[in-house]
Amino acid sequence: MTELSDEARERLADVVALQPTKNGELQERWGMDSGSDVHSYLESELKRFYYRDENSLIRATDEAAQLVDADPGVEDGEDGRVVRVPRLQVGILEVLAGIDEEPQSVVSVLHDVQAAGYDADVDAVRSGLRSLESKGVVTSIRKTVPTFRLAVDRADLTVEERTD
Structure with missing residues (x-):
């Protein structure tokens, strides 16, 4: 199994929780300058843990959800x-x-x-x-x-x- 850095693991948890999501939403969450930066990060660090659905929305694989122990589409917010x-x-x-x-x-x-x-x-x-x-x-x-x-x-x- 691929070792993920703490940052990559946290970002993968974001993908799981926010799915289905778009580059722009992850760009805002991760403080990146562009959607291209998000795409590059996904491809270089999380390639085997995400995919794009038929609407080009970003989704996490089942393996990703298990790896970060997160529920797809669920996140704990401030409220x-x-x-x-x-x-x-x-x-x-x-x-x-x-x-x-x-x-x-x-x-x-x-x-x-x-x-x-x-x-x-x-x-x-x-x-x-x-x-x-x-x-x-x-x-x-x-x-x-x-x-x-x-x-x-x-x-x-x-x-x-x-x-x-």
């Missing part, structure tokens, strides 16, 4: 946890029962998401809840059927819609 998720998951987080409220079934979340104006079906909501659970912002409480609620206080969570 709590920041998660970058697709539009439907933004809607789920808007309507989902809070940390101290009675948990909701998938169907209940579906109805609330649809009432809030999001286009969704039960499979998409179930998948979204599982994805948010894997990011540590939703918890599943087992009853007769799985029910869900936030795992963190809504006030400590910033949700950003991904653009992919």
